[in-house]
Amino acid sequence: MNKKGKNKQLKVMLLVVWILFIVVLGLFGYYFYTKKDDVKSDLDFGTKFSYQTNANQDINALIITYLNALASSDQDILKECVTDPSMFDDMSKIQSQSKVVTSYSNINCYSIDGLDDSSTLVYTVANITIAGVESSPLDMIGPFYVVKEGNHYLINNEKLGDDVNKFISKTSKKKDIQELFETVKKDQDTKADADPALKEFMNRLGN
Numbered sequence: 001m002n003k004k005g006k007n008k009q010l011k012v013m014l015l016v017v018w019i020l021f022i023v024v025l026g027l028f029g030y031y032f033y034t035k036k037d038d039v040k041s042d043l044d045f046g047t048k049f050s051y052q053t054n055a056n057q058d059i060n061a062l063i064i065t066y067l068n069a070l071a072s073s074d075q076d077i078l079k080e081c082v083t084d085p086s087m088f089d090d091m092s093k094i095q096s097q098s099k100v101v102t103s104y105s106n107i108n109c110y111s112i113d114g115l116d117d118s119s120t121l122v123y124t125v126a127n128i129t130i131a132g133v134e135s136s137p138l139d140m141i142g143p144f145y146v147v148k149e150g151n152h153y154l155i156n157n158e159k160l161g162d163d164v165n166k167f168i169s170k171t172s173k174k175k176d177i178q179e180l181f182e183t184v185k186k187d188q189d190t191k192a193d194a195d196p197a198l199k200e201f202m203n204r205l206g207n
Contacts, residue, residue, distance in 0.1 A: 049176045051110040051123065059146055060109050062153045063124055067104040067141065070094060082157040083147065103129040105136065110180060111146075115167055118148040119156075123177060125184060135195040138187040140180065143168060 054060055062081060069077035073095045079085035088094065107126040114120050122144045127136040145156045145164060160168075171177060192199040 050171070050174050051112050051176065054109055055111055056109075056120070056153075058153050059111060059120060059122060060107075062146065062155065063109050063122060063144065064104075064107050066155060067107060067124070067126065071098055071101060071103045073098045082155045083149070084158045087157050100131055101128050102131055104141075105129070110177075112171055114145065114147075115164060120146045120153075121168060121171060122146050123180060125180060130198070130201055133195065133197045133201055135191040135198045137191045137198060138184045140184045143172070 065077060066081040068074075069081065073091060075088050075091050075094075078088045078094070082088075104126040105128075107124060110123040110125070112121045112123075122142060124141040124144065125138055126141060128139045129136050145160060145168070146153050147156050148154075188198075188202065192202050
């Protein structure tokens, strides 16, 4: 074969190799493109929380309104926040409590879908102001089982069914929910160590 023929054959071989390279590269890219969602899902699985933080502003507003009404013993507002207003016909217990816990601040709601589309389980963490105590420790309030009636959200303060109670009990044992409780407890313990009045208050609660 003459030199011209050899050069032509070499060019053809190089072209074939180049085409094969492009095909392999394309297949390689396609494989990882189709797998990327699976990889993303695997990565997300370990970091996904069972709850959403302050996800529903209407529910947030309900909880904030309710807690502020507790602190101020506002009977009318309390009755508007719940499914059974008659619970607040007698305000003596609420008035006693409001003399101790006088306000709530930095209120955050951690919500989980309830057993149906119209219900939400809400764990609430807030700083509380205690009469005679300088520190404002975190506290876990609730959980609240919030239901939607028409265009309004209300706290279900009636006797819950066994299915709802089992759901709440099971949810409360989840790792990320337990971590919320642990965060609150750690904050309380740390502030109690630095504040004798808070420590005495917590000791009274424990007795």
